[in-house]
Amino acid sequence: MSANPSPAEQLIALRDPRSPAAEAYRALRTNIQFSSLDRPLRTLLVTSTAPDEGKSTTLANLAVTMAQAEQRVLLVDCDLRRPSLHTLFGLPNEVGLTNLLLQESGDLPAQPTEVPGLLVLTSGPLPPRPADILGSRRMEEVIARLREAADVVLFDTPPVVAVTDAAVLATKVDGVLLVFRAGATRRDRAREARRRLEKVNANIVGVVLTDVQNDSTYDYYGS
Template sequence: ESSFKTYKKILGKDSSFKLKEAYSKIRTKLMFTENEDGGTVYAVVSTDMNEGKTLNSINIATSFAMAGKRTLLIDCDMRNPAVHCYLRLSEVSGLSEILARIEKKINIVHTEQENLFVLKAGVVPPNPSELLGGRLFGELIAQFRKRFDYIILDMPPVGVVADAAIVSSYVDGYVFVVRTMYKDLGEIRKAMEMLQSVQGKIAGFVLNDVEGKNDTDHTYGKYGYDYGSRNNE
């Protein structure tokens, strides 16, 4: 039952008007931080686990795709990959194999949603931070900017590991997913300051689980968006 409830929250053509409208507003706000020189890269992060980060990564990417934008969703959470589970993707190699130079072919999966493409995380590697911090990841992002209008990175939680900060030079804006009543403002502020210390730009916040649903079923209530500063002020 919990899986069924979660899948109902994945954005699609049959989703409720309320859900579609919520992500339409998020998409519109994010367009203010577009990269004028090519595809725009957004990293979706949270302070900790279980705040709805991956579900929001998928839905934000889907919203851009539904608006006719060629969109690539990359599962960069190589420690705890989940995008392939939500979208029920076939078994193919992914980001980790490419960055470790085990696989030369970039297996980008075209989903059932028109304009939405996915690069899976791949096999869990022993050194995710080193792979994300390597030159090859930057080269991949530069290549993807030429092929896609938007690139959405599902990153590990900022308060757990430093992976999100490592890729800051390739990211045009960070989207913070915050689960209501789940974290205090001090921890959120500390996570923001860590990203800003590496010149990361906070594009905005997605307030998740506003209605305070049960933690065990991972369902989410109303979706809110607070547009943040494009600067590091």
């Protein structure tokens, strides 16, 4: 993978499904499924400790593999500060989550992708106080509606150490996945991310470590 991969290159599970990286994302999908046999995860939030650790790319590829396994997947961009899912999937972002939060009824503004079964709800216009919106009762109503529209709903959020958005939303979903980057994520930040999520009683289901070199076999390794 190039140092600065294009959006299309980052969706490796879609562009090169036979690659070791795509297989790692499928392994991640399987691990998540087996970690929640007694209590299936219908809503899953992904966050990191800092920008550029690969959380959005990880979540997008996980969504692709879940859809490829014939699940109805809804990918939601709750990073209302630096949204990126619309760029990864080449979608417009004029209408999205923030519009849905303002309307009481109407069609769900999720957009189809080239992956059958995978819909993306982009961020929409960025609000002045994202944490207040994500922690609102209206957001709980929206999440309930999203659960009805798919088998699994995946939420992308800002880094949990940087702002409170992820911790606020973590109280409203079934599970949280942390993304760390090998050689970049500081241990103190990793501990702080875990502490903040545990403080709100979030259900941390696991950690994904990106950019791991493993005997030249995997460029990405998810566990």
